[in-house]
Amino acid sequence: MIGILDYGLGNINSFTNIIRDLNVESKLVKNLSDFDDCSHFILPGVGAFDNAMQKIRSKNFEKTIKFQVLEKKKPLLGICVGMQILGSSSAEGVEKGLNLIDGKIKKVKTNNDQKLPHMGWNRIIKIKENKILNKISEKNEFYFLHSYYFESSNEEDIVATTFYSNNFPVIVNRGKIYGIQFHPEKSHELGRKIIENFTQIF
Secondary structure, eight states, X not given: OEEEEXXXXXXXXXXXXXXXXXXXXXXXXXXGGGSTTOSEEEEOOOSOHHHHHHHHHHTTOHHHHHIIIIISOOOEEEETHHHHTTSSEETTOSOOOOOSSSEEEEEOOOOTTOOSSEEEEEOOEEOSOOGGGTXXXXXXXXXXXXXXXXXXXXXXXXXXXXXXXXXXXXXXXXXXXXXXXXXXXXXXXXXXXXXXXXXTOO
């Protein structure tokens, strides 16, 4: 059972539809009582870091997320801002993150030809083998929409990067916790494959 965290941010319906098409069961996690019967969690997000963390805390989700992924070892996939709040803090705001993967959120550096937000299709560059990238070839493009990126404190956590003025991480992983900067739900078949790969991680 894939639990999609419904805390007021993210493309909830898109994930529900994709997971249904994969013939995998899912449910919206709206309350603390919804966590226990889930085997995996997707943490979507759009917008600002501080707003995301405030909404997580207003739902009293923080401790339960940490218990489910750190103690019960259930896989977690954070997407876009959902990835960023896996870190400790952000240059975008003042709130503390979930601190599940060591790293801080920094603003993407651009030159005169490239503007923010970083929006549109970009290739990701695989740094290391990982189950999340099963059957994802070097010829790929995923959809991005962001102005901040996850600066990992540990190179071992970086699975893939992209280039937009500079190289920066776009997939990070520690244990069964994953963060993805691009939007798989907007990235057609390759994005669906990323989500399918996540559902098969145990």
